[in-house]
Amino acid sequence: MRIIRKIYKFPIPAFATRLIDNPIRRRLLQKPELIAERMQLKPGMTVVEIGPGKGSYTKAVAEKVQPNGKVFAIDIQESIINRLKKKIKKESIQNIIPKIDDAYNLSFEDESVDRIFAITCLPEIPDPIRILMEFKRILKPDGIISLSELFLDPDYPLRRTEKRWAKEAGLDFYEGFGNWFVYQLNFIKKKPSY
Numbered sequence: 001m002r003i004i005r006k007i008y009k010f011p012i013p014a015f016a017t018r019l020i021d022n023p024i025r026r027r028l029l030q031k032p033e034l035i036a037e038r039m040q041l042k043p044g045m046t047v048v049e050i051g052p053g054k055g056s057y058t059k060a061v062a063e064k065v066q067p068n069g070k071v072f073a074i075d076i077q078e079s080i081i082n083r084l085k086k087k088i089k090k091e092s093i094q095n096i097i098p099k100i101d102d103a104y105n106l107s108f109e110d111e112s113v114d115r116i117f118a119i120t121c122l123p124e125i126p127d128p129i130r131i132l133m134e135f136k137r138i139l140k141p142d143g144i145i146s147l148s149e150l151f152l153d154p155d156y157p158l159r160r161t162e163k164r165w166a167k168e169a170g171l172d173f174y175e176g177f178g179n180w181f182v183y184q185l186n187f188i189k190k191k192p193s194y
């Protein structure tokens, strides 16, 4: 994957997301079910995912917000969104909404989203702090932003780097899972006062 990054500076091409999202990763490293479980999802929630890739994580989250919940799967690349549209049509998934949008300037109202997540995605984007500030804008006061990273990703950041980005964006660290090789960090707007 690091070789791909040498050739394609930004963004990662759609074909490479097929390589990233392979069965070994889904069964052993970043299990979609487990990642979804750690987001404290509830039926009816509105969720935004940035960089859905093949949609494995989108699907796991979409199942947990049923009934009445939905997942907006956002990407700047039309090819990624078109591929996801085909997948959800083939699998008759009703509550995933693929959408071309820019994470720097999301077309969502202030404080309108319950959860925002990104899997091996944020570090690829050149200004992650600005992206986190945009996440903060659209997140409800009691919402959660969940970021998961894997060492094999060419843009992998250390946990402390991602925590620093979040702090600079005005977010509080809430909880973390995993280890240096594969981790998931949850952030909130403000720590609960209890």
Ligand SMILES: C[S@@+](CC[C@H](N)C(=O)[O-])C[C@H]1O[C@@H](n2cnc3c(N)ncnc32)[C@H](O)[C@@H]1O
Pocket (backbone or CB within 6 Å): 011, 012, 017, 020, 021, 050, 051, 052, 053, 054, 074, 075, 076, 077, 080, 101, 102, 103, 104, 118, 119, 120, 121, 124, 125
């Ligand atoms: C590394 S891929 C995501 C991989 C996927 N989450 C997975 O785990 O298989 C990063 C994605 O972020 C998208 N992206 C980059 N900058 C973006 C932006 N400003 N707004 C929305 N999507 C963006 C890219 O087009 C790319 O599809």
